[in-house]
Amino acid sequence: SKDSDHAVVVAVASRAVFEPGAGGGDGVYAEGVAFPLLQALQKVNERLLEENSAESLLFDIVLITTDSQQQQQSSQLISSTKHYGLEVSRFCFSTEEDFSESLLKNNVQLFLSTDRNEVSQTSQKGVLSALLDEYTASCPSEQLRVLLCGDAVIRPDTNPTPASRQAAQSFSARLGKMRQRFGMSDSPLSITLMTSCGGRDSCGGALQTLRSLGISADEAYCLAGAPQGPILSVLRPHFLLSDGFSGLED
Numbered sequence: 001s002k003d004s005d006h007a008v009v010v011a012v013a014s015r016a017v018f019e020p021g022a023g024g025g026d027g028v029y030a031e032g033v034a035f036p037l038l039q040a041l042q043k044v045n046e047r048l049l050e051e052n053s054a055e056s057l058l059f060d061i062v063l064i065t066t067d068s069q070q071q072q073q074s075s076q077l078i079s080s081t082k083h084y085g086l087e088v089s090r091f092c093f094s095t096e097e098d099f100s101e102s103l104l105k106n107n108v109q110l111f112l113s114t115d116r117n118e119v120s121q122t123s124q125k126g127v128l129s130a131l132l133d134e135y136t137a138s139c140p141s142e143q144l145r146v147l148l149c150g151d152a153v154i155r156p157d158t159n160p161t162p163a164s165r166q167a168a169q170s171f172s173a174r175l176g177k178m179r180q181r182f183g184m185s186d187s188p189l190s191i192t193l194m195t196s197c198g199g200r201d202s203c204g205g206a207l208q209t210l211r212s213l214g215i216s217a218d219e220a221y222c223l224a225g226a227p228q229g230p231i232l233s234v235l236r237p238h239f240l241l242s243d244g245f246s247g248l249e250d
Helices: 035-051 068-072 074-083 099-105 116-124 134-138 163-180 200-212 229-235
Strands: 008-013 018-023 029-031 059-065 090-093 110-113 129-131 144-149 189-195 219-222 239-241
Touching (some): 035 059, 035 144
């Protein structure tokens, strides 16, 4: 459908992008943990436009803030994004109460924040959300790395599919479509599948389900109950889409 070629709207909490209150001199905020993530999203856009200057399947980045201090200093927020060359298409200033509504109004397909409460609140409202943490700060900025938790995105057993899983599947399918625009090597977008329970069969089943959604994973890991920590430290994904979409579980 034509709709799937429209921009993929990603909202990032401004507190994750810039350290609240911390100045980097010149009235500019200091870099926050989500910095490499925004640069990586931008890199994907740049490369997509290099491949096809009329490309419409691009990331559309919204910076959203409920931080009253940052809202009062909105000009500083805007000049900070310009200072660092971040391409943000909209700034959204919201109250805590209208937060989820603002995301829905802006047609946000993925919301990223360092605040666990925000993430759980928005995912309950059906907005696909993922938690960023201090590891995000050390992620590469040249390639966007997305980790799909197979147990979550694809479990086919429930009918009707819960809203959170529908959101995950539709977002993942859009990512898969973006990934197809690039070759095997030198892609600015990498999609990895990880299944935490079950053996090789469940991993194989998950890969097949992803393919049916149009997603070819670059790598797949079957943990079979082993802890996620060691693999996460090697893969360094910018974010992880998992069942409750609560971010990186222990």
